[in-house]
Amino acid sequence: MDEARDLQAEFNRSIARDDLAALWVARRGVDLTKPRSEAKAKVWRYADVYPHIAEAGTLVTAEDAFRRVIVLANPAFGGELRATNTLYAGLQLVLPGEIAPCHRHTQTAIRFVIEGEGAYTSVDGERTRLHPGDFVVTPSWSWHDHGNEGDGPVVWLDCLDTPLVDFLDTAFRETYPDMTYPVLRPEDDAQARYGANMLPVGYRSSRQVSPVMNYAYKPARAAIERLARTSPPDPCDGTRMRYSDPASGGWPTPTMGAFLQHLPKGFSGAECRVTDGTIYVAVEGRGRTIIGDEAFDWGPRDVFVVPGWLPYRHETNEDAILFSLSDRPVQQLLGLWRQDRITA
DSSP: OHHHHHHHHHHHHHHHTTTOOOHHHHTTTOOOSSOOOOOOOEEEOHHHHHHHHHHHHHHOOHHHHSSOEEEOOOGGGTTOSOSSSSOEEEEEEEOTTOEEEEEEESSOEEEEEEEOSSEEEEETTEEEEOOTTOEEEEOTTOOEEEEEOSSSOEEEEEEEOHHHHHHTTOOOEEEOSSSSOOOOSOTTHHHHHHSSSOOOTTOOOSSSSOSOOEEOHHHHHHHHHHHHHHSOOBTTTBEEEEOOOTTTSSOSSSSOEEEEEEEOTTOBOOOEEESSOEEEEEEESOEEEEETTEEEEEOTTOEEEEOTTOOEEEEESSOEEEEEEESHHHHHHTTOOOEEEOOO
16 A cells, blocks of 8 residues: 555656646545635725725825725735735725826726715716716726816725736736827717617627716616515515616626615525625615625625625615625626525
């Protein structure tokens, strides 16, 4: 027996010298029956993070920083700029009168407005005004800049598919020669063309992303509130809806899905798990989410992560609204997404 082990060990050392490995050795003791997300459950409370955001505003300008962002770095990844296995998240500050310079990159971005009025985002020559609860899609390889024409600071959550793009080794970036991209279309032109349950006659999508740039919070909030009054809540997620591409019925972006959900007062959700690691933003109300064997309290503007395939359940002590993002579009496209409603 010892001789056999020695021969196998020598064999492994021998093939390693030729950059080879034995699969049966590499997989020994590894549980292949279920996913094993490296990400950790984590909550970033806005009251704790904002002082750092405000201090950053006194230390560096938006132009010098290019993007003044406090990254939400999941502690599982040792300082890597990741919130989940595949998604990056950070809180960006733009002060009154500032411009975050124009550039483009292959990563797709979704920006969810946390607080403040008066800011805009410009995407390929069209501007849209930002209000709390709105989210804006910045498609891959689109020229974009941001500005704040208001009287106070504006903070939003940047969420990008950067870790996924980096894994595929397809990250490219280009800086525009001027601070801003030329304004080529009327403000919120996309909303007029595509955001009223209508499409221009003859419209054909030129890329795999929603033509709607700004998904406004107020109409989405009103819709989910009406649905919550007339339909029973889902045992796990209350009343949860996904944002869609009005042209195809698909997701707003090919790599990131966005959701809005209502949890009624006194909600005590059933335990559930899904394969897509999810970034949540508490928009209204307070509650807690039990993730694995840990409980995380949250309130307005807090951000928290539920890693993939880790059991979770929500509880509330008042009506609550949660916005969330995940890589579910990629998983569903590849036929990999799975959900498990756990029963006792």
